[in-house]
Amino acid sequence: MRMLLIASVAILGCGGKKDDGGASSSGKISGAPVEPAPPAPPVDKPADKPPADKPPADKPTTDTTHGTCRVVATGAVAFEQTSAHTGGSVLNVMQWHAPEMRAQMGYADEGMILNCLGDHVRLNVVTAKGASFPMKPAAYEVGGKDAVVRIMGQIEHPDGDLSVMKSKGNLEITAFDDQHIAGKGTLTVETLPKKGDVELAVTFDLQCYGLSGCK
Secondary structure: OHHHHHHHHHHHHHHOOOOOOOEOOOOOEOOOOOOOOOOOOOOOOOOOOOOOOOOOOOOOOOOOOOEEEEEEEEEOOOEEEEEEOOOOOOEEEHHHOOHHHHHHHOOOOOOEEEEEEOOOEEEEEEEOOOOOOOOOOEEEEEOOOOOOEEEEEEEOOOOOOEEEEEEEEEEEEEEEOOOEEEEEEEEEEEEEOOOOOEEEEEEEEEEOOOOOOOO
């Protein structure tokens, strides 16, 4: 009886598990390569932001605190443009400079350079060198050999920019003192290339700002 029990145990120990050809109990083949985990998705890097105190250089100003110049065009081209007064590059009135600055820069005692600058027109209203331009309301003829006021500039056109070649009309200064100038004008200009006459209605109201004699 004892011998029979020993034989039964031996049989169970040797033949109780079928050879699975090297497979583990989990069903996976021993020694098979393990697939790598997929890479983590990239993390978006936030875009660099410009410093808060440094706005883009090409952003046009809309601050009209110191006044504006408005130009309305009809004829060969048509548009309306209002530009802000940003300092000496827009308006230079000789009487608004300190006397020593006029002497240093070679400016006349009287005169004005007004630049109405925008996308549609870059208009320059300039008094002739040595012409009388007193600090008071007055009317001036534009164009002609002895005209006090001259017009220059460029006008936008679908075929390309047009240069102002000849102009005629009038400019009325409606207010002029040591801190403020305002006026209006009606001009007819010829351009190069020739595209037909352009009629310009100009109005401006500007403060003394950005010049050596301005308070």
